[in-house]
Amino acid sequence: MKGGIYSEEKCPVPGCGKGMKDNGRDAVSCPEHKGQRAKKLYVRFGRAVQKRFTDYQLASRFLTGLRFKTDENTFDVRDYQSSNPLAFTNLTGKYLEIKEQTVKPGTFTHIKRDIGKAAAWFASINVKEIGYGELEDFLLGQKAISSKTRHNIKANLHAFFVWLVKRKIIRKDQMPDFPELSFELGWRKIIDIHTQGQILDKIREMTWSTNPRAYIAILWLSTYLPMRPHEIRNILEEDIDLERGIVTIHQHKTMRHTKAPKEIALIPEDVELIKSLPRGFPKMHFFRRDKGGGGKFKGTPFGKHFLYDLWKTACKELNIEGVDLYGGTRHSTAQFLRKFKSPEEIRRVSMHTTRKASERYLQIQADEFMEAFTIIRRRSNDNVLRMKSVAPVEHQKGKADS
Numbered sequence: 001m002k003g004g005i006y007s008e009e010k011c012p013v014p015g016c017g018k019g020m021k022d023n024g025r026d027a028v029s030c031p032e033h034k035g036q037r038a039k040k041l042y043v044r045f046g047r048a049v050q051k052r053f054t055d056y057q058l059a060s061r062f063l064t065g066l067r068f069k070t071d072e073n074t075f076d077v078r079d080y081q082s083s084n085p086l087a088f089t090n091l092t093g094k095y096l097e098i099k100e101q102t103v104k105p106g107t108f109t110h111i112k113r114d115i116g117k118a119a120a121w122f123a124s125i126n127v128k129e130i131g132y133g134e135l136e137d138f139l140l141g142q143k144a145i146s147s148k149t150r151h152n153i154k155a156n157l158h159a160f161f162v163w164l165v166k167r168k169i170i171r172k173d174q175m176p177d178f179p180e181l182s183f184e185l186g187w188r189k190i191i192d193i194h195t196q197g198q199i200l201d202k203i204r205e206m207t208w209s210t211n212p213r214a215y216i217a218i219l220w221l222s223t224y225l226p227m228r229p230h231e232i233r234n235i236l237e238e239d240i241d242l243e244r245g246i247v248t249i250h251q252h253k254t255m256r257h258t259k260a261p262k263e264i265a266l267i268p269e270d271v272e273l274i275k276s277l278p279r280g281f282p283k284m285h286f287f288r289r290d291k292g293g294g295g296k297f298k299g300t301p302f303g304k305h306f307l308y309d310l311w312k313t314a315c316k317e318l319n320i321e322g323v324d325l326y327g328g329t330r331h332s333t334a335q336f337l338r339k340f341k342s343p344e345e346i347r348r349v350s351m352h353t354t355r356k357a358s359e360r361y362l363q364i365q366a367d368e369f370m371e372a373f374t375i376i377r378r379r380s381n382d383n384v385l386r387m388k389s390v391a392p393v394e395h396q397k398g399k400a401d402s
Contacts, residue, residue, distance in 0.1 A: 003045035003066055005059045007038030027056050076128075088122040088130070091169065095160055114156040117142065127164060128174050136179040151181050189322045190332040196222060199328060202314040211290045216273065217307055221329040225337075226264050229325060233302050238282035245271045 005022045011030035020028045020038045030036040041053045045066045053059035069076075076086075085091075092115050100108050121138045122130060139154055158178055164170045191199075200219060207214040217232050224247075231249050239248045249262040266274075280288070285301035311325040 001067060002070065003043065003049075003063050005041055005043055005053075005056070005063060007041050009038040009040060011036050086126045086128060086169070087124040088127055089119045089124060091127060091164065092119045092160065095163055098163075110152065111156050111159075114153040115160060117153065118157050118160075127161075128170055130176055132177045132179065135176060139179060139181065147182065154178060154181055189324075189327050190335050191320070191323055191328055193332070193336045195320065196328060196332050196336075198318060199311070199314050199320065199323075202318055203310060206314060207310070212277070213287050213290060214302070214307070214310055216270075217287045217302065218311060218325070218329065220270075221307070221325070222333050223267075223270075224264055225330060225334060226262055228330070229307055230304075231262075233285070233287055233304075233307075235286045236282065237280045237284050237286050240274060240286060242271055242274060 005028055007020050007028045009020055009028075010016075011018045011020060011033055013030070013033050013036060016030065016032055018030055018032060020030050020036070022028050023034075028038040028041055039054060041056060041059050042050055043053065043059050043063050043066075044050045045063065049066065051062065053062070096108075096112055096115060099111050103111065118138060121141070122134070125134075135154075135157070139150055142150055142153060145153075161170075161175055165172050165175055200215075200222065203218055204215045220227055220232060221229060227249070235247060235249065239250070240246075241248070245266045245268070247264045247266060249264065280286070280299070284299065288299055288301050289297070291298055308325045311328065315321070315323055315328075
């Protein structure tokens with residue numbers, strides 16, 4: 001049979017000095033002097049497994065377990081290596097290294113945070129020893145977090161174990177079951193279209209003379225449902241095709257479903273508005289500072305919190321509380337559009353489904369976009385078009401920014 005129990009000790013009887021051998025029953029002893037038993041034992045199983053013991057029964061049970069696993073074809077030498085290659089913390093290091101190179105920085109931040117919590121909990125435990133119970137204890141052991149955050153931690157941990165299977169680090173049948181976790185998304189506060197118009201007016205009043213692009217950015221967020229704040233901030237001059245009246249968004253949230261960019265049709269008034277602004281170089285951000293100040297240089301793109309802070313300042317001056325940028329623009333506009341469009345139509349124009357990149361399909365969507373966006377912009381009889389009578393100041397048309 002494979003493997004055995006051994007000792008480096010010799011028989012201490014004067015004149016003997018023979019090596020001790022496993023008697024197969026209860027000790028590693030001298031063949032000539034049965035009462036002389038080794039105290040320092042080790043189990044050797046092939047070339048890769050060697051473990052020391054001071055108790056024969058423990059060594060015997062360990063060897064029997066190795067033989068049993070070999071017979072049932074579940075023996076894995078990595079489980080017994082001193083470097084502990086299957087330790088949770090050892091494997092998460094490689095996983096995070098790969099994720100940092102394959103996902104967006106913002107996404108990686110959340111993955112690193114969640115996997116880090118799991119690494120602190122499971123430490124050097126063999127990943128094959130983590131089952132349903134251990135996962136449930138970990139997830140429920142995360143205190144003072146929302147049900148949605150707990151669900152997100154579970155999702156990132158599940159993705160890690162899927163990666164272990166794909167890398168053939170564990171077999172598919174060794175993938176643990178994950179506990180079910182229910183959660184409810186919080187409701188964003190929305191506003192009626194009249195209140196939205198008041199906030200837009202305030203933002204225009206605050207920014208138009210110094211930086212009209214700030215107002216336009218928030219106006220677009222409240223008009224073009226497919227646009228999200230971070231997507232708007234990343235629009236470049238070359239992404240706006242004035243001849244076709246199309247804005248192309250190359251990096252967007254739904255790219256996990258499709259690699260194709262989003263193409264959004266602009267209403268004619270916005271095309272004319274863009275033409276009235278000085279154009280920059282192709283690789284410049286369209287939504288940028290027209291003037292310096294506050295430690296920022298002219299021509300630099302809006303920061304991550306710039307539009308949000310501007311929205312909150314306008315709300316504060318109007319004594320409007322509890323409405324964030326996303327809820328007050330995109331969500332409120334979608335609610336308003338329900339008066340004119342079906343839920344399915346709203347879903348299409350907000351691009352919640354995968355878009356097929358065919359010219360004919362894009363043209364149909366462009367027409368549908370145009371109708372919906374025009375309805376949104378003409379929100380009410382007293383708010384037909386906000387910028388028709390206003391032109392940007394302190395700019396010369398057609399001159400590229402430096």
